[in-house]
Amino acid sequence: MSEAQGDAWRWPLEGSCDQARIARIEHITSPYESSPPPICYPGTPLDREMIAMVPELMRKQLNGIGFHTPNGIGEGGFDSTQKMESAAVHMVAGMLGGTPQTVDGYFCGGGTEANLEGLYIGRQWLRCFADPQKKGIAVLCTPLAHYSIFFKGTNILGLTNQFRWTECPKCHRAHKLPKNENTEHLRLVGVDINGKMHLPSLEQIFLKAYEEGYRQFLLVATAGTCLMGSIDPISEIGQWMKRTKREYHVEFYFHVDASFGGFTIPFASEGKEHIGFDVPEVMSVTVDADKMGHLPYPAGVFLCRKGLQEHVGLEVAYIRGHGDYTISGSRSAIAPVLAWDYYQRLGVDGQTRYVNACLEARDHLLRKILERFERNNHVYPLSCSPFVNFLPLVIDLVDGSVPEDQIEHGPLAPYHLRSDGIPTERMDPLSCPMIAYKLCIMPHTFGFLDRFVDDLETVVRAAGKFGS
Structure with missing residues (x-):
């Protein structure tokens, strides 16, 4: 900071109406409206009718706190938006093989938070089973999985410790995983030429971990990888899980990150690609409505099979319904209300x-x-x-x-x-x-x-x- 700026960075002692400050806000531009626009960002300009609704919704200061799909009971005063959120969650779940009777979920602060919720539930669910050699949980995913899985999520939940890619002596790019206790539980699975999880590699990685004593596995597949848009073979992975669980007496938790593909694959594949709850082994799914789901940031959606969120539920006396099963806690109700309206208008x-x-x-x-x-x-x-x-x-x-x-x-x-x-x-x-x-x-x-x-x-x- 230069000396000329002095104390300008501080919160001013007295408030003021500064036209220059207001003008600065008014002159914020959207990259999506530039010419030419970005060609890599997974967002797009919003529907005009939707934009018109936002000021009034913001004025009402609507809190989405709580978890509304099991029984519709949430914090008092926000009942109408809670019902809309439940309906919007189930509209999305319905495109992924779920129903109100089989799936719970909530809107949250983006795909990263939804992935964290899935890993959190997976960890708590797996801990319900025996771990005879005290090895803990092995996390299986490909190197094309989102960084929220193998960097953020596993670190926050104590499944790995903080690590960074190390430089490869051959190509001098940072893509090598350091071999130490920080990464012991993270097992990266190979991909085929199309960027999909390679089943023979999955089998090989699993067997090595099994020989080391692991009996609990948290497997994350991706439906629409960030780089290629590739779709891991989720049905085939589920079938492999079923056989492997029976043969080796191990436990799997299966999470699917469909942050991008969740709003494209069900609509374009005409039932040829199964990425959600129509695969019996899938236990939770992330979708991100601020990408191909038309909503403003942030608008993640976490979905899971009925009852699984109980594994991370907290009893909170001062919340109506007396429980919170989310990472967010208090959260905006704007995205689910907009989803409830827009998805019905869109069809x-x-x-x-x-x-x-x-x-x-x-x-x-x-x-x-x-x-x-x-x-x-x-x-x-x-x-x-x-x-x-x-x-x-x-x-x-x-x-x-x-x-x-x-x-x-x-x-x-x-x-x-x-x-x-x-x-x-x-x-x-x-x-x-x-x-x-x-x-x-x-x-x-x-x-x-x-x-x-x-x-x-x-x-x-x-x-x-x-x-x-």
């Missing part, structure tokens, strides 16, 4: 059209890239999910990626490109990664896809990598 047919429009635009971009860079070994797409509107794109200008200065400046800067890595060897989740850029195709990007291809060509030509 399943409307959401299906919305998803298909995004997938068609993604496929249009895919065709344009394939045509423009047909004979180019430096720009090419990886496998795309038919049900998730992501396009993972390799752009190898220098050492497998785009130099950071070209990401932040020049023709590509407005698109805010973001990258991640996918292991190059399917049975080794820690093998040197291939770097790809996640393109998330949503309505605010539709009018700029051809321009993106033009801008990408400009950068590739400038690097001397076009046509080679």
Whole structure:
């Protein structure tokens, strides 16, 4: 802080009406309305009727505290919004194989919080079973799982200790998992060429952990990975779990992170892809309505089989209903009220059209890239999910990626490109990664896809990598 700023950072002793301050707020811009807009952010401009409802809902200061799907009893004075939340939860659950009789849930502060709730319940549920060798719980997921799983969630819940990726001596990228007590309980499973959990690798990782004495397993699959939009084979994993539990007398808790895919896969797959409670072994699911679910941030939705939230319930004398089964505690009721209204206005047919429009635009971009860079070994797409509107794109200008200065400046800067890595060897989740850029195709990007291809060509030509 410079000396010129003095004490300007402090909360002022006396309040004031400062027009410059108000003007600063009024001049906040939305990246989704820029030209061109970001092509990687999983959010989009909101429905105008929905926006019009927000000021009045905010004025009413509605608290969603409590857990309303079991019996509808919550903190007094908010009964109407509690009923709306329960209805919205069950509308979403219904698209994932659940019913009001079989599924509980609540709206929360995003997919990360919903994943944390799932891991929390999973830990408490597994602790109800015998652990003869006192090994604790092994967490199984792929390296394409969201960081809220293997970094935040496992650390917060004491399933691992804080750790960071270490640098690989071969490729000099930070993708190696340190082998120490910090990561002992985290077991990463390999992925196939399409970014899906590789079942032979899952079997191998499980058997190694079993030989070490583990008998409790918390398995997390992803329906729409952040990088590729890939969908782990959830039905097949469930069948494998059933056989393995019977053969080895172990316990599994199965959580599915469908933060993005939960609002696309049920609408686009026409029943071909099962990612939720229609798979008997699935116990909880995360979906995120502030992505493809049209709602303002934050709008995570946590869903679980009936009664599972009892494992994390707390008796609270001063709350009507006398219990809290959420991580949030007090939380805004705005998102569930907007969901209750908008999903009824939109209908399943409307959401299906919305998803298909995004997938068609993604496929249009895919065709344009394939045509423009047909004979180019430096720009090419990886496998795309038919049900998730992501396009993972390799752009190898220098050492497998785009130099950071070209990401932040020049023709590509407005698109805010973001990258991640996918292991190059399917049975080794820690093998040197291939770097790809996640393109998330949503309505605010539709009018700029051809321009993106033009801008990408400009950068590739400038690097001397076009046509080679």
